[in-house]
Amino acid sequence: MTATDPERARVDAALHATLLRQAGVITRAQALAAGLSADAVDRRLAARRWHPVHPRVYRDGAFPATEEATVRAAVLWGGPGAVLSGTAAAWWHGLLREPPVTVGLTVPRRRYPRPRAGLTVRRRELAAADVRTVAGLPVVAAPLAALETAVELGARGPGFLEELLAAGRVGPDAAGRAHGRQTGSHGAASAGRVLGIALRGVRFRARRRLGVLLGADGPSGWVRERQVAGLPLELAHPVSRTAVEVSFPSPSGDDERTWRKAVLRRQGWSVVTVDPCDVLARPDDVVERIEGAVRPEPTGPAGAAVRVVS
Template sequence: MEPITHPSPAAPPALAALLRRQAGVIGRAQARAAGLSPDAIDRRLAGRHWVPLHPRVYLDRTHRPTDEARVRAAVLWAGDDAVLSGLAASWWHGVSPALAGDIAVTVPRRRSPRNRPGVTVRRRDLADDDRTSRYGVPVTALSLTVLEAAVELGAAGGPFLDRALQSHVGFAEVARAYTRNPGAAGATAARAALAATAERAGPAAVRLLVSRLREARVIGWRTEHPAAGVVLPVAFPQARVAVEAEGWARPLGAEARRRTLWRRGVLARAGWTVLTCRWHELATRPETVLGQIGRAVAPGRRAG
């Protein structure tokens, strides 16, 4: 940036407060609403106290050009009903650790602003459930955000979605966001990402269950134990107790639910007790899961 040639004009209190809230970013309409005349705005621009970031959107030179400023400027430029979306929205929600690449904004279909350097515009009408506000910036809701970000990431989207589902948002919420946007660009990839995540979730939960059992020095259990014509991921054969671990993602579709009910019915008729624990419980409250298992199996199965 070029150096400021004159002292910065004093800002009215309302304008100064707005600049602080918006990381130094200001729209021309906002400046007018805060009490500046068109001439006063133009003098700030002519003196390089304000520098244009986008048409009618400026950065006050007393503030650094941060990533936050970039985000706020992009959404402010995009105008009425625009929301931050994609990977930039994921960063804004605190899911992605860094802001990289262009900033995506989604605008209603009735509007047609063109892409700008550093800003990608998407045209789509969003449901109210897919919109929210965070730190004063309109942004896609977390469930839609992680789904769109996973699609943007391509091959890296699967691990990203797994981490987001483990720590930030539930699978059911993300699945509902998908169903609200079936015709959106990337919908096929989103469906594939959700299906793959559901398939990975169960084995991840079983691995965590096994880890918790080993940490607690529980004995008497086996993995991949055959019983009643099915294979049990974790079983206590002497007590005829099977422990099934559900991941952060529920399997998609009625067929998967039917298979689960059939499996549990077969085991019950063979005299097995089936316990179900969830990934979230294993991750945050393992003592609750271990206590449930301990009450179900015969006494004396914990090593001294």
């Protein structure tokens, strides 16, 4: 072996490790840092061993041109502070099946990258809570990725977000907080509208499911759409004067909810509030909780307790 062989082996090993880690893509700066000379980089490009993807970002021809490689190359091109965003981020999190047609990036406001085909770049500052590292790549956190994707999908957006919320893959509270941190930024108003539609869809789905589980309008004694003192009740058990409301958790200072419960208590009713996501994800637990809250019949031939039929 010549004196240069050990050093060449070290450089080759460093390059290969980087390429393996990054699905076959590498930046010029990474190649130089691994020990490759500028001339050696240019020779690999001239020999078509490496293929330019973006300025100073290359793909090794020994690796396939995959969607992962496309996404990683985009973030590497974005440089320090670049974060994968939008549909590309949702796909990276596994929230979206189809790979992105356009790769979205968020870069700090101080940066002014030139437009590139197949890329969209947004200049903004992200809160630490909205950034994660997934498989070695900086990416917006799943709740924000879901919101951004729902907006990008247009008419498909509310349904997409509703499915994620209903399946528990994105929490309503987390989505709400992510939206709150984007207040005033481009697209925040659209995201808020889509989130509201999706939340209403989840709530409707949970109400319908719970009605079936409780045997509403059947021999169980549960009925739908009852009114007490002018207040509509979603699910009610008139015999035991128990009402169930399917509603997302609200701040402790929710005056309207407090007022509703006070009015119903004065009418002799108790209220059980259940989270729509719990109804969809843990229906047995929700039914058991409601069963425990149903009060015994005030009068009866044998003092039998009213039970919920699930």
